[in-house]
Amino acid sequence: MLCGPEAAKHSDAFSGVGQMAAEVRPASPPLTRRQEARRRRILDATTLLACRGGFDAVQMREVAEEAGVALGTLYRYFPSKVHLLVATMQDQLEHLHTTLRKRPPASDSPAERVAETLLRAFRALQRDPYLADAMVRALTFADRGVRDEVDRVIGRTTAIILDAIGPSIGPQGPTPEQLSAVRVVEHTWHAALITWLSGRATIAQVKSDIETVCRLIDLTV
Amino acid sequence: MLCGPEAAKHSDAFSGVGQMAAEVRPASPPLTRRQEARRRRILDATTLLACRGGFDAVQMREVAEEAGVALGTLYRYFPSKVHLLVATMQDQLEHLHTTLRKRPPASDSPAERVAETLLRAFRALQRDPYLADAMVRALTFADRGVRDEVDRVIGRTTAIILDAIGPSIGPQGPTPEQLSAVRVVEHTWHAALITWLSGRATIAQVKSDIETVCRLIDLTV
DNA sequence: AACAACTCTGAAACTTGTTCTAGATTGTGG
């Protein structure tokens, strides 16, 4: 049963015309110091709970309590559990990117450098698999309402990969083919993590898949 | 904050040693005719609701009512919403595989045949984007408790892709490298669908990504 | 200091996935 006509009246939402318009969001006023501190406490509480039991262990009431904040306030800062976890991922990615800039991958070919980078990130995630579970499940489960936040995470991931590819990219920036290859690497990265987290692939398989997909990089630079 | 030691006492669950042991499940007795019919009504109701509004529109109470079955019964047949949607995906994949066997892809190279196959599937999904949303979100959100069911879906997907690659695969079956490449194609397939469904990629980008990743196939056969 | 506007708190309410229970129905071996 495929309900073709049924869906027709809705499918405009999926027309794909929506492009990536940056949709200037109201640019909320900068946070006060106390607010900055609250936000940080919330993110830290989230990380703590996520480390303990993954996506399911991050319960909004508990996050609020652990952060010393009312439930309503938590929702004012992060409008949903998925927003919260995606923001946490952004936070962690920032760390990672900083670390990577200090000690960049040293391999010879662009593909090897990308693989080295992702394998290093994978090793970091293995240290806190439950945190990885919370972040990655949230990221892939996110719907349209979290688009901007997810876009920021993906943007940072792309930046990390492009950094790893390095100067092999022309002065005009990456070509469409290169961008497609980078997207494929990211797709593989996320989906491989998911299969690992849900116990359907071994660590060895994830490593193998990362190395396999990185071969695409050499094909386009 | 990375909570390394915190997670340590849990991380055995992620040790990756778990391999893919087929874990013979009790093999429940065959269903009676009425039960078969109930199961089908449930799956049809699920498809109907999914077509209307995607993952969120599939509400267990509504599925039960639409299928003319008590809520408890629904849960006896499918122990969670994710189980239900993954089973629905299995159902649809069966259809697709049957169709594909009747009209197999006609391109020349294995990579082109795989791409042709996936693009055809993508076109089918575009006809019911909300159904695609429900199925794919459930599949990637599924946790360890749904492993067997997800494995069956992935297994069918793999079979479809191997069929498309065709006789270029040696008589001993695919090599580990080939299997890794196929996994990467599947990863890309699912993750690209997710980005399309959440409005972060255009149809053109998804197509491009599928074609890009399929180049890996020619590299390994 | 006084005021307005905004933010935060605490608690209840609402939604939807999931579980549980008591009684009705069905299917089956004797």
Place this chain on the structure above:
DNA sequence: CCACAATCTAGAACAAGTTTCAGAGTTGTT
């Protein structure tokens, strides 16, 4: 056909994400 075991139904109950709201606290302005 009967009795019993499994299944199904209706509905309450529970869990966690989300919303709402009245009142208390903060902040910035004059």
